[in-house]
Amino acid sequence: DGGITQSPKYLFRKEGQNVTLxxxxxxNHDAMYWYRQDPGQGLRLIYYSQIVNDFQKGDIxxxxxxxxxxxESFPLxxxxxxxxxxxFYLCASSxxxxxxxxxxxxxxxxxx
Amino acid sequence: xxxxxxxxxMTATEGAIVQINCTYQTSxxxxxxxxxxxxxxAPTFLSYNxxxxxxxKGRFSSFLSRSKGYSYLLLKELQMKDSASYLCAVxxxxxxxxxxxKGTTLSVxx
Numbered sequence: 001d002g003g004i005t006q007s008p009k010y011l012f013r014k015e016g017q018n019v020t021l022x023x024x025x026x027x028n029h030d031a032m033y034w035y036r037q038d039p040g041q042g043l044r045l046i047y048y049s050q051i052v053n054d055f056q057k058g059d060i061x062x063x064x065x066x067x068x069x070x071x072e073s074f075p076l077x078x079x080x081x082x083x084x085x086x087x088f089y090l091c092a093s094s095x096x097x098x099x100x101x102x103x104x105x106x107x108x109x110x111x112x
Numbered sequence: 113x114x115x116x117x118x119x120x121x122m123t124a125t126e127g128a129i130v131q132i133n134c135t136y137q138t139s140x141x142x143x144x145x146x147x148x149x150x151x152x153x154a155p156t157f158l159s160y161n162x163x164x165x166x167x168x169k170g171r172f173s174s175f176l177s178r179s180k181g182y183s184y185l186l187l188k189e190l191q192m193k194d195s196a197s198y199l200c201a202v203x204x205x206x207x208x209x210x211x212x213x214k215g216t217t218l219s220v221x222x
Contacts, residue, residue: 031208033209035212040120042212042213042215043155043199043201044212045212050208090155101157103155105153
């Protein structure tokens with residue numbers, strides 16, 4: 001079955017540690033996205049990539065980094081520079097840059 | 113700047129009809145999406161409008177007026193499982209990403 005996978009579903013880290021969230025898709029989509037969701041804030045765009053080896057900052061990129069070495073994979077690293085990293089992180093992909101986005105199940109990150 | 117407004121919360125009863133409004137102010141417009149999101153789960157696509165008018169899909173319909181910067185999602189014959197957040201999203205001017213509103217949490221009671 002085609003889809004998007006994110007792992008793990010729940011992640012706990014100590015303050016000051018970097019952590020990498022996984023996102024893999026087998027939909028053959030060119031574009032991939034990372035969003036952060038906080039209560040009452042909706043989805044806010046962190047980074048997006050329209051093609052392999054290229055990515056752009058979204059609205060809240062500070063304290064995050066990404067890579068896009070393969071079409072299928074778009075990992076997100078939450079660095080220690082991110083002031084308030086505890087949140088629900090959603091990865092998505094689409095066949096075109098602004099088309100219908102398909103979402104993964106999300107990773108809930110808690111920084112202690 | 114870009115701004116998308118939706119009501120924060122709405123309540124309705126089973127079997128009723130509810131309309132969730134979305135207004136947007138964006139520097140360009142390339143289409144509007146509605147997503148449904150149950151608590152703790154991923155958003156799922158409901159509808160897409162790029163031209164003015166009504167798009168119907170089963171119990172759900174979505175309307176767009178580009179001149180007014182306005183859309184609504186209409187849910188008919190409400191069921192308990194329709195209790196969820198409904199997200200309005202506008203494609204950015206460059207056509208490269210979606211800008212989401214904060215979502216409307218709908219509670220359906222029996």
